[in-house]
Amino acid sequence: MSGTPLIALTLLFGVSLASARADHPNIVLIYIDDMGYGDLACYGSEVNDTPHVDRLAAEGMRFTDFYSSSPVCTPARASLMTGCYPGRVSFDGFGPEGRSWVLFPGFAEGLHPDERTLPELLKEKGYATAHIGKWHLGDQPEHLPTRHGFDSYYGVPYSNDMAIMPRRPKSPPMPLLRNERVIQEQPTQAALIERYTVEAVEFIQQKHDQPFFLYFAHLHVHLPHYVMEPFTSASRNERYGAAVAAIDWSTGVILAELRRAGIEDNTIVIFTSDNGSRQRGEGGSNAPLRGLKGQIFEGGMRVPCIVRWPGVVPAGSVSSELTSVMDFYPTLAALVGHDLASLPKHDGADVMPIWQGQEGARSPHEHFFYYIRNELQAVRDHRWKLHHQVKAGEESVQLYDLVDDVSESNCIAEQHPEVVQRLKAAMDEMRVQLGDSRLGIEGNERRPCAVVKEPKPLTEFDPDYPYIEPSYLLNEAG
Ligand SMILES: [Ca+2]
Numbered sequence: 001m002s003g004t005p006l007i008a009l010t011l012l013f014g015v016s017l018a019s020a021r022a023d024h025p026n027i028v029l030i031y032i033d034d035m036g037y038g039d040l041a042c043y044g045s046e047v048n049d050t051p052h053v054d055r056l057a058a059e060g061m062r063f064t065d066f067y068s069s070s071p072v073c074t075p076a077r078a079s080l081m082t083g084c085y086p087g088r089v090s091f092d093g094f095g096p097e098g099r100s101w102v103l104f105p106g107f108a109e110g111l112h113p114d115e116r117t118l119p120e121l122l123k124e125k126g127y128a129t130a131h132i133g134k135w136h137l138g139d140q141p142e143h144l145p146t147r148h149g150f151d152s153y154y155g156v157p158y159s160n161d162m163a164i165m166p167r168r169p170k171s172p173p174m175p176l177l178r179n180e181r182v183i184q185e186q187p188t189q190a191a192l193i194e195r196y197t198v199e200a201v202e203f204i205q206q207k208h209d210q211p212f213f214l215y216f217a218h219l220h221v222h223l224p225h226y227v228m229e230p231f232t233s234a235s236r237n238e239r240y241g242a243a244v245a246a247i248d249w250s251t252g253v254i255l256a257e258l259r260r261a262g263i264e265d266n267t268i269v270i271f272t273s274d275n276g277s278r279q280r281g282e283g284g285s286n287a288p289l290r291g292l293k294g295q296i297f298e299g300g301m302r303v304p305c306i307v308r309w310p311g312v313v314p315a316g317s318v319s320s321e322l323t324s325v326m327d328f329y330p331t332l333a334a335l336v337g338h339d340l341a342s343l344p345k346h347d348g349a350d351v352m353p354i355w356q357g358q359e360g361a362r363s364p365h366e367h368f369f370y371y372i373r374n375e376l377q378a379v380r381d382h383r384w385k386l387h388h389q390v391k392a393g394e395e396s397v398q399l400y401d402l403v404d405d406v407s408e409s410n411c412i413a414e415q416h417p418e419v420v421q422r423l424k425a426a427m428d429e430m431r432v433q434l435g436d437s438r439l440g441i442e443g444n445e446r447r448p449c450a451v452v453k454e455p456k457p458l459t460e461f462d463p464d465y466p467y468i469e470p471s472y473l474l475n476e477a478g
Contacts, residue, residue, distance in 0.1 A: 024125065024211040024336055025309065026267040028258070029328070030251060031080070031215065033073065033134060033159070033222040035304060036277025038287035039244055043304050045285060047237040048244040052252030053306065056271055060308030061317045061355060065402075067324040067368055068275050069347075071293055071300030073159060074102040074136050075371075076274040076325060077217075081117040081137065081148065083329025083346030085369065087434035089115060090449040091137075092374045098437075101373055103138060105162050105172045106457035110143025112450045116344055118329050119149030119213055125336040128207040132196050133217035134158065139175075140452045146179050150215070153179050154199045157458070160189055160219040160226075161477035164467060172457040173467055185459050186467040189226035192219055197250040201257050208261040211336075216254070220247055221277075221284060224476035240283025265310045268332075272325065273303040278478055290408045296370035296378045296387070297408055307355055314357040322363040322382060327351045345445065367426050374437040376430060379423050384416070386423035390438065399423075 037043060041050045042057040069079035074094070075086030086092040094100045094109050103109060111117065119129040131145040133155040138144070145153040156174055163174035164186055173185035176192075187195075200216050220227070220243035227242035231249070235241035251271065258264045276299045277284030279292050291297020305323070307313055326348030330340050334350045353361035363382065370378035378387045380402060387398040399413035399420055413420050435443025 022266075022312075024127070026208075026211055026258075026263055027122070027127075027213045027332060028254060028267060028269045029080075029213070029215045030247075030254070030269070030271045031077075031133075031217040032247060032271075032273040033218055033220065034275060034277055034284065034293055035221055035244070035247075035273035036279060036284045036286040037289050037299060037302055037304060038285035039221070039277060040304050042306075044287060045244075047283075047285075048241050049234075049236070050244060050248040052248045052255060053271060056251065056255065056269060056308050057306045057316075059310065059315050060269070060306055061313045061319055061357070063305040063307075063323060064318060064320045065322050066272065066303060066305035067322075068273070068301050068303050069325055070371065071275045071295055072101050073134075073222075073274050077136050078111065079324075079326045079348075080274075080328060081111060081119075082115050082344070083118070083326045083333075083348040084344075085326065085347045085371065085434055087371065087374055087443065087446060088345070088347065089447055092371060093437075098374075103136060103158060105139055105158060105459075106455050107138070108140070108451045108453075108455040110138025110140060110450045110452070111148055112448055113142075113147070114344075115148075115447070117149045118332060119145075119215065121149075121329075121333045121338055121343070122211075122213045122336060123149050123151070125338070126211055127336070128203075128210055128212040129215075130200075130203045130207075130212070131155065131215045131217070132199050132203075133215075134160075134219055134222075135217070138450075139458050140455050141180055142450060142452055144177070144180055152203075153177060155196065155217070156187075156192070156219060160222055161224060163189075164461070164469070164473075165224070165477070166473060166475045167477070170461040172459045172461060173465075175458045177458075182458055185465070186469075188468055189219065189224070190228040193246050193250055194228060197253050200250075200254055204254070204257045204261060204263075208263050216250075218247055218250070220244070223278070223282065223478050224474035225282070226474065237283045268307065268309040268313075270305070270307050270328065272305040274325075276300045276303060282476075288407050296372060298385075298402070298406065301370060309355070313355050317357050319354055319357075321351075321354050321361070322365050322368055322380070323351050323354065324348065324365070324368060331355070344447070367423075367430075369427070369430050374435055374443075376427055376434075376436050379427050379430075381423065381426075384419050384423060386413075386420060386427070388424055388427060 078091035176184040225239035231242035286299030289299035291299035349364035433445040
């Protein structure tokens, strides 16, 4: 008699523990810089070898219609942290008159302290949070990752071409930060992926018995391509293929570490890119999409995305639902128990039913909007994409059927005037919210970013300092 309640209690306790773990899985978000839609073997590349990332896709879900919020770095990363289109958090123009599209060393802007970032939301629910790699959301002390929800930071806070190089020999040397301290100036770039990966492994080893969020943002495959051996020798696609292989290796190390720690099944692994490839003869590919980094054709903004969560996300699945980088914020916030209505207004939506492969799960987004800085230039719904631009008073309209014409090669605007009108109206509604500088519309839902007075770069060129200037110092940028 007396044993029965004890067994029942144990079972009950066991069940609640199991569900608590499911509610607070670890999250590893691997974020690539400038990786194109066609750069992974599991997305059709025949020149890059990516066995570990391919395995991630085979064990999880691969998305065919996943978007970054911007075709360049800084705005995309602001969306990742806030779940918003860049304009909603005023991350769509920087520097004098907002003319720069991304942040440069010593710029004044950063995320506003009132924003509740993704790592802050996770931290509130007991997560250990670490950011490794490229931040690119402000290099002033007030703007660093440690001020926006990360317990720790290790990395270069912006792009890897913001460094001493032949064309800019007296630039601020590239800073490597530990939390908020510069621990090295102008590190050897080829070695950084290994240093970052070791840091990630150490974090997993230290935090494996509590929920953690690891945000690992690579410096590859942004130019310049400094890549370590043995990847350069083995590459079939020159230095670009080597950079992709290095990322794949690092991903394999992280997956192995999760397995060794026994937390593979209780960890969501996300792999995606901040924008499409430059695709200007450096080895990158957005195939079969049209367009490049910096453009609102699909190749600029539609990027690879893979989500693995064993037992929850169906293995080997493919989703063509429209999702975006902005969806991680509400999806993960809701998962750990936040009431989404209590969060600052955001543009992403909880897409967990899609991740779970629920029958009939559909994209919660009626539209997706494509911005160049604060200029709204295109919109898509589930089938159609309208480009609507005005240059020197001339209106340009293109309409494509993304289901039948993913490479945007056959404009059918004349055949579908009603679709053009409907999508134009959707753009006009969005302009009321987030503005459009080209049309002189301010936007009534824009929240300010933070701006510091008297900003300055974290480092300063010192002619007497023994910087590592290897003979292979490259002049590539972009
Ligand atoms: Ca980028």
